[in-house]
Amino acid sequence: LTSSNNNTWKGEMKAFLCTKGLWTIVNGSEKRPDDAAKSCSKWDLRADRAAGELDLVLSSEQRTHVEALISGAVMVWEKCENEVHRHHMNSFNAWDDFFYIRKQPDESLSSLIARIEDSMSKIQELRPKDTSSPYTIKDLDNELVCMAMVRSLGEEYSHFASSLLLFQSLDKEELKEAFLAEE
Known part of the structure; x- marks a missing residue:
């Protein structure tokens, strides 16, 4: 992601995350389970994977805005959208x-x-x-x-x-x- 390719990046990244089964975590529709530790552990692993995938495709300019959020894929996605449209x-x-x-x-x-x-x-x-x-x-x-x-x-x-x-x-x-x- 750079400040000039948001249209393309967003669509391609959504498709990529869908192929990995991670989009529902990133868009916030899949919440962390409350129940068993095993379910939470699986969800946490997928959430970390989603955040890592997002981090790998950010330009260094955009990465500086989300470094503190890397543990939360939903927050990273939202922050990316906000930074692109910020000014x-x-x-x-x-x-x-x-x-x-x-x-x-x-x-x-x-x-x-x-x-x-x-x-x-x-x-x-x-x-x-x-x-x-x-x-x-x-x-x-x-x-x-x-x-x-x-x-x-x-x-x-x-x-x-x-x-x-x-x-x-x-x-x-x-x-x-x-x-x-x-x-």
């Missing part, structure tokens, strides 16, 4: 990359379409997964307005633009306030 800057960068896509001179149109679709899937993957508050057109509008605001700044505002990307979230109202304060 709103990933979303901003994904949109920026999307709008800068240009056909290369030696590139086929089908290859261009594939790059565009891949770029959009990265954007979609970065959207919040909270089902109690689903992602809406209003959220998309907010992201696009924020992106336009930051990208519209000229070179003389490069330090200001960089400071905006340090905000906890890219919210239109917060950006407006920052723009007015900068003026």
